[in-house]
Amino acid sequence: MAWAKKLLRVNLTAGTISEEALNMDWANKYLGQRGLATKYFVEEVDPKVDPLSPDNKMIMATGPLTGTCASTAGRYSVITKGALTGAIACSNSGGFFGNEMKNAGYDMVIFEGASKTPVYLFIDNDNAQLIDASDMWGTSVWDTEDKIKSDHQDPMIRVASIGISGEKGVKYACVVNDYHRAAGRSGVGTVMGSKNLKAVAIRGTKGVTVKDPVRFFEAANAGKAVLAGNPVTGEGLPAFGTQVLMNVINETGALPSQNHRDVQFDGAHAISAEAMAEPRESDGKPNLVRNAACFGCTIACGRISTIDRTHYTVAERPEYQVASGGLEYEAAWALGAATGVDDLDALTFANFICNEQGYDPISFGATVGAAMELYEIGAITDKETGGIELKFGSAKALTDLAELTGKSEGFGAEIGLGSKLLCEKYGHGELSMSVKGQEFPAYDSRGIQGMGLTYATSNRGACHLRSYTVASEVLGIPEKTDPLVHEGKAGLVKAFQDATAVFDSAGICVFTSFAWSLEDVAPQIDAACEGDWSVETLLEVGERIWNLERNFNNAAGFTAADDKLPERLMKDAAKTGPAKGLTSQLDKMLPEYYQLRGWTADGVPTNETLGRLGL
Amino acid sequence: MQKSLSIDPDKCTGCLQCELACSYDNENAFNPAKSRIKIFTFHDKGRFVPYTCTQCYEAWCMHACPVDAITLDKGTGAKIVHDNLCVGCKVCTIACPFGTINYNADTGKVIKCDLCEGEPECAKACPTDAITYVDANWTGLEKMRAWAEKTDAGQASA
Numbered sequence: 001m002a003w004a005k006k007l008l009r010v011n012l013t014a015g016t017i018s019e020e021a022l023n024m025d026w027a028n029k030y031l032g033q034r035g036l037a038t039k040y041f042v043e044e045v046d047p048k049v050d051p052l053s054p055d056n057k058m059i060m061a062t063g064p065l066t067g068t069c070a071s072t073a074g075r076y077s078v079i080t081k082g083a084l085t086g087a088i089a090c091s092n093s094g095g096f097f098g099n100e101m102k103n104a105g106y107d108m109v110i111f112e113g114a115s116k117t118p119v120y121l122f123i124d125n126d127n128a129q130l131i132d133a134s135d136m137w138g139t140s141v142w143d144t145e146d147k148i149k150s151d152h153q154d155p156m157i158r159v160a161s162i163g164i165s166g167e168k169g170v171k172y173a174c175v176v177n178d179y180h181r182a183a184g185r186s187g188v189g190t191v192m193g194s195k196n197l198k199a200v201a202i203r204g205t206k207g208v209t210v211k212d213p214v215r216f217f218e219a220a221n222a223g224k225a226v227l228a229g230n231p232v233t234g235e236g237l238p239a240f241g242t243q244v245l246m247n248v249i250n251e252t253g254a255l256p257s258q259n260h261r262d263v264q265f266d267g268a269h270a271i272s273a274e275a276m277a278e279p280r281e282s283d284g285k286p287n288l289v290r291n292a293a294c295f296g297c298t299i300a301c302g303r304i305s306t307i308d309r310t311h312y313t314v315a316e317r318p319e320y321q322v323a324s325g326g327l328e329y330e331a332a333w334a335l336g337a338a339t340g341v342d343d344l345d346a347l348t349f350a351n352f353i354c355n356e357q358g359y360d361p362i363s364f365g366a367t368v369g370a371a372m373e374l375y376e377i378g379a380i381t382d383k384e385t386g387g388i389e390l391k392f393g394s395a396k397a398l399t400d401l402a403e404l405t406g407k408s409e410g411f412g413a414e415i416g417l418g419s420k421l422l423c424e425k426y427g428h429g430e431l432s433m434s435v436k437g438q439e440f441p442a443y444d445s446r447g448i449q450g451m452g453l454t455y456a457t458s459n460r461g462a463c464h465l466r467s468y469t470v471a472s473e474v475l476g477i478p479e480k481t482d483p484l485v486h487e488g489k490a491g492l493v494k495a496f497q498d499a500t501a502v503f504d505s506a507g508i509c510v511f512t513s514f515a516w517s518l519e520d521v522a523p524q525i526d527a528a529c530e531g532d533w534s535v536e537t538l539l540e541v542g543e544r545i546w547n548l549e550r551n552f553n554n555a556a557g558f559t560a561a562d563d564k565l566p567e568r569l570m571k572d573a574a575k576t577g578p579a580k581g582l583t584s585q586l587d588k589m590l591p592e593y594y595q596l597r598g599w600t601a602d603g604v605p606t607n608e609t610l611g612r613l614g615l
Numbered sequence: 616m617q618k619s620l621s622i623d624p625d626k627c628t629g630c631l632q633c634e635l636a637c638s639y640d641n642e643n644a645f646n647p648a649k650s651r652i653k654i655f656t657f658h659d660k661g662r663f664v665p666y667t668c669t670q671c672y673e674a675w676c677m678h679a680c681p682v683d684a685i686t687l688d689k690g691t692g693a694k695i696v697h698d699n700l701c702v703g704c705k706v707c708t709i710a711c712p713f714g715t716i717n718y719n720a721d722t723g724k725v726i727k728c729d730l731c732e733g734e735p736e737c738a739k740a741c742p743t744d745a746i747t748y749v750d751a752n753w754t755g756l757e758k759m760r761a762w763a764e765k766t767d768a769g770q771a772s773a
Binding site for chain 2: 067068069096099156206207208209213224228289290291292294295296297300304305324
């Protein structure tokens with residue numbers, strides 16, 4: 001009934017697999033996916049654990065709506081202590097893998113320990129087994145997925161796997177499913193690699209049911225109508241994808257460029273959605289082949305792209321002259337604006353490699369941008385780079401490093417450290433554009449003030465998906481606020497954080513929140529799940545999850561001192577655009593935010609707050 | 616008026632809402648594995664193609680069935696499998712040239728599209744009109760209209 005009410009526990013050290021009933025008391029307090037898996041995680045794992053130790057655990061979890069016909073309801077998340085951050089990590093992915101897990105009869109799979117030799121988990125409904133993956137170790141995500149389907153003679157198996165980067169400890173490795181959908185951030189794939197777990201492959205044919213089908217279809221259909229009628233989810237995202245933002249954010253003066261030295265990028269148009277749709281000279285076809293949907297998604301924002309066959313990256317390599325997952329906005333920004341590269345085909349190629357070898361294009365591109373600045377000031381030279389001329393704007397440097405990082409070879413092994421460790425290693429920690437070790441995504445905290453607070457307080461390190469105030473500050477959703485002022489942003493960030501935690505725990509995509517409020521979500525959850533799920537109940541669940549995550553981080557050793565932005569954003573004013581002359585006003589927003597959260601001035605939830613939330 | 620499912624792969628995003636609707640109508644559960652319509656993804660080409668029974672007039676499955684478990688619904692034109700008669704011999708799955716009738720090992724019967732008694736759930740659920748339910752005599756009408764429009768554009772510019 002929405003929840004499968006069963007989980008699978010896999011001890012990789014002992015090689016054992018067991019079934020457990022889902023803790024429904026916890027499900028009623030934490031809903032599912034992000035919230036419920038985090039509850040399991042914090043109950044079972046020492047907050048001080050080394051992320052790459054066998055004592056760290058990794059949970060793949062679906063939400064109660066996953067597998068139903070609610071729009072976008074195919075999501076799953078990977079919850080662990082992040083290899084990049086040392087903080088609680090929860091990376092959410094679409095594609096078709098989450099639905100398959102639910103259809104096999106499991107809400108989540110908990111991995112503990114570490115295997116001595118490479119293995120993959122194969123779940124065929126009630127039959128789960130660990131299978132030797134020695135012959136897949138050292139191969140890409142794409143080859144692994146193909147080989148598992150071929151070995152089992154079943155093209156309908158869904159696979160989530162790691163590439164070579166995850167095996168070799170690149171700090172921001174992803175778990176990639178369905179070739180190009182990823183649980184992308186914080187190094188959840190690195191943790192998977194440390195456990196010698198190459199892949200999880202699932203075939204599920206049991207079916208998913210809901211509590212009140214008549215009411216559920218009504219609510220789900222009403223939700224779909226809202227998405228179809230909304231200009232963002234009904235028109236902008238299907239036609240242009242998230243890349244619709246490239247020119248918009250550049251004009252807002254919040255497109256960080258060249259390691260955040262600038263807030264606008266001259267090459268923005270060349271790497272935008274509009275450029276992806278322009279026919280190219282060689283064959284008259286555009287970069288964009290078409291849009292694509294994840295499971296159950298009636299928005300279909302995904303991009304499928306090809307690289308110009310005459311481009312230097314693929315001219316001699318026919319295996320890359322195919323359609324695959326194209327540029328989304330955050331990846332295009334990191335691979336392009338952050339590095340100053342405006343070659344759309346080079347960006348698309350680097351993005352293919354990120355998918356193929358399983359690492360996060362945001363952290364990768366941002367780290368390359370930081371390395372380019374280190375190179376410019378002479379902190380690293382051709383000696384360290386192995387002869388790569390690491391100049392801002394160099395497409396060749398970007399694509400060479402993409403391939404090297406994917407295999408963790410040469411200077412790619414250092415890019416694989418992430419910007420924080422890399423910059424510290426070469427004596428310039430201040431050049432890492434990150435919070436809690438995780439690189440910023442594609443919005444500058446000077447030009448969109450709410451995002452500074454979003455990044456500083458995000459429980460998984462700098463991230464746009466924890467409270468996407470861009471929706472309000474730039475797009476006017478649910479109502480327009482001024483991106484240049486800090487007043488009122490503390491409340492805005494808290495409201496977005498709590499609501500987003502609900503979306504992430506239900507099994508649906510956060511992009512629905514461009515059109516849906518919890519008023520649209522609550523009836524769908526209430527009709528699908530046992531219990532009473534009002535907007536008020538869900539908001540409390542969201543706030544509870546946020547505090548649960550915060551408590552874990554505090555116990556792991558994080559303090560208010562970690563809720564900060566790099567000096568560059570606090571001291572160097574924006575040079576151009578609407579935010580010219582402005583720095584981030586984080587120090588004015590943060591105390592108000594702590595107060596609104598019911599935390600002490602040191603960022604610790606008070607006993608009263610914890611009691612109120614039942615923590 | 617008899618109607619047919621009309622499928623336009625160019626409009627399909629691969630979301631599987633059709634499979635969810637089909638399986639729920641037939642199995643009372645969201646279960647793409649039991650859907651009578653399937654979406655095929657050609658990953659390297661970026662193409663998604665919905666595929667299901669076209670309800671042949673001279674239906675191979677119906678003629679091949681040794682126990683007459685498949686009959687014609689004269690109203691909709693659908694070929695219907697009668698579970699009380701089907702013995703699960705699978706001869707129809709061999710006879711069908713298109714592979715759109717399949718065995719369900721959980722029930723020991725075969726399953727195929729029955730047009731939902733004239734209100735196909737897949738077409739209702741499709742968010743992009745890649746699957747529509749149209750006049751059986753004019754399934755090509757929209758394609759004709761598209762080409763006709765191009766002809767018109769050519770005349771205007773001439």
